[in-house]
Amino acid sequence: MTPTSLLAAPLEDTDTEGTVDLGLRWTPGFSALGPGFYTRLRPTPLGAPPYWVGSSEPAARLLGLPADWRSEDALQAFTGNVLPSGSQPYATVYSGHQFGVWAGQLGDGRAIMLGETDTGWEVQLKGSGPTPYSRMGDGRAVLRSSIREFLCSEAMHALGIPTTRALCVTGSDSPVRREEIETAAVVARLAPSFIRFGHFEHFAANERIDELRQLADYVIDRYYPDCRETSLFGGNAYAAFLQSVSERTAALMAQWQAVGFCHGVMNTDNMSILGLTIDYGPFQFLDGFDPRHICNHSDSAGRYAYNQQPNVAYWNLFCLAQALLPLIGDQQVAVAALESYKTVFPSEFESRMRAKLGLQQPAEGDREFVNDLLRALATEKVDWTIFWRRLSHHVGGEAESTVRDLFIDPAPIEAWLAAYAARRAGQSASAQEAAAGMLRANPKFVLRNHLGQMAIDQARQKDFSGVARLQAVLESPFEEHPGHEDLAGFPPDWASSIEISCSS
Template sequence: MDTRPLFGFDNSYAALPDRFHARLSPTPVRAPDLIALNDDLARELGLDPAQLRSPEGIAVLAGNTLPDGADPLAQAYAGHQFGGWVPQLGDGRAILLGEVIDTHGQRRDVQLKGSGPTPFSRMGDGRAWLGPVLREYIVSEAMHALGIPTTRALAAVATGEPVLRETVLPGAVLTRVASSHIRVGTFQFFAARQDIEALRMLADHVIARHYPDAETPLDLLHAVIDRQARLVAQWMGVGFIHGVMNTDNCHVGGETIDYGPCAFMDAYHPETVFSSIDRFGRYAYARQPEIAAWNLAQFASCLVPLIDEDADRAVAAAQKAIDGFGDLYAAAWLNVFRAKIGLTATEDGDADLIQRLLTLMAEAEADFTNTFRALGEGVTRKEFINPAGFDDWEKDWTDRLARDGRGAEAQAATMRAANPALIPRNHRVEEVITAAVGGDLAPFHRLTAALARPFDPEPEARDLARPPDPGERVTATFCGT
């Protein structure tokens, strides 16, 4: 029998002072049962999938027992939620078991989500029901396969206990893996308390963990701004809408985090919103870059006391860094969308050419994913009900491709590599959740397997690329908290 420790923990966040976190253990569940285990990720973390599948491993993934070396805690943070300030949030239903060094030498958090109440639960039960757990598992792993920085899903475990939301639902626990769980809101927690010592310790921790080339807090600010600009540009390139871009959901390491009412667009429109709680469209698709800049401005304000002893100089330096976000994002967006239309060289009119296509897509309610995928296959015209406008655009695009200086085969390969055939379409995710609540996990396993190859799907997965019929459309998504 394998007697090695289940996890080789090497914890660093737990070494920060007590005001950074609350130490507590997960709350055990009645009858843990493994739903899914991500074998590839387990091996990447230096873990043994067979151990994790054993009764002892499942007990750990459910929160029923603590593995050797764990130092469980709930992290403290604050945040702006839909623009409104909340001075204390924190992990209300998640507990960080500890950190491991993966096979690439990278530090990774291992966290249980839905593991019971914490001091930050704000009267909540600290649990998660099956639907949001499966949604985060599906979407976070799909994002990874799409090449977009993200938290990962190691495992999902059914608890054998009911969770009360609008109705009684089956409970589950997600094991989430991240480069850290440090957010803009973590900095805000200490800035609001004028705890400069804690801010400095947190900044040093983030620099050591995420940005070892940064030498100063101002360097840290610039690095976080750059990563966020590139991350949001990648979101835009796949039609992803986060849904709750609060500052407590903005990861300082540049990963996509906290998949609540997230969704991928079917028919393209820049004002698309799915989140049931985003009643005024604050986090609509096209507003995501603006919101990212707003979140980063809050981050910059936290760092001001660390940037320079002279407050005026510090504010000026921070403002200059934030002012640079627009250019960084525009460049990242152009890189993403140039590839989506097969270009590598740059011309001044490229942004206009791309925007013209997007405008035509919005007018025609063309499917975002399939329209771009079809460009590389030469069949885009069929995506438009009235293709006359597209025909005019296609002539200009063809001329631009000729000036790009590469052959048609190379350009098509660029487009295939930039435009997925498969995304986790909302109606498919809802089908999976409905089936799972009824006891059928086969659709979940089929969808996750297919989404692992979004750019080159197996032939039998092609049906998953179909947009929803009118009766299948999902118009609202929910947090599940």
């Protein structure tokens, strides 16, 4: 597929016009697979001058950028107005299932890969203009969604959850039409690889088995080399690869559930082959605990509700298994490669919950013990993050009332707390040691919707102090951060009226 006349001109291998030297060195990486996997093209420059909205120094260090990297050249390059020297940008093609329905060919519709640096990180500009895969879209992103993705990428990393990263977000007064006219923004995001389940689905659905094998071999050799040496499944490297992806995905789902994270759009094209959290659209961290909570206003059927995420992930893995079947060669082997998901997810989730409860040793009945607590929280929609933080401090010596006061009817939680005290009595760690561990497992700060919205409202007035302040606490979410208690309080009443949809 080649760009249409509405797109920026294709990039020739010798094209050096409009480049700046940022000190980045590029390696072929994914692009070595060949033109059947992508289209080379330049980002489309924005019509109005760009400006910095936010940046991440930890992400900059991943690329080996210097301390003073935020130059005018960097601003222009990470907005897509010029190219970093040596970059050969491209957009990749993939397909996928969206809301459970086969959507056919998709692809990077508003993200253009600058390439892979010699530090092993791919650099992608999201919102950098139309590509051959934009499907009549404008290829742009707006300020509100870009700020949310930037903040959440770095917040998830600080929580210890596998994720793509965000180097920076830049803004521009260039207009973008969504439900209303908004302003444009670009997120420079990083990952060891942006390959998705949908990349494999694309080649399988089109019966392009040579390319399917080429892609699978690239991913296995680069990211899952142990699969080449496996004795599993009779030495079938492709089945071992599927099992490894399943287990990484299961562990990721356990982390999402434990921290109360809702993704919102778990389509197969939004699932990372490396088990990363990818594509921050209508996401949300839970306020009041409601297992059936739907964070995506576009998800009218609740397919991606909080309590459905583990099952949806397995469904998506089954789609990946179907795509890999021509390589695996045996349907029963492919199904067997998915089986460990059913044990890894509950094991990982129970382990996460024991850490949140300060329990070092597992015991019989732990699953029902946790379920009793979740039922009590769900009955009154108790604030998820505040409950766990207060419980941590209670174990450290604070009065039980700090927890009990979260409930209108205290009887269920009082009964559970009594059982909890008995359960903790059999642990080897002291109360202070348990509390310290809990405070490392239960964050004080998460990116709640209303906090993001307040930062966005300020940013629309060219005041980015709210973004910077929120970023500072989210980069160390388990610390107390005196003076920032307002960012860890209960959400205001208006927070429940915030609607986050697929529009961005």
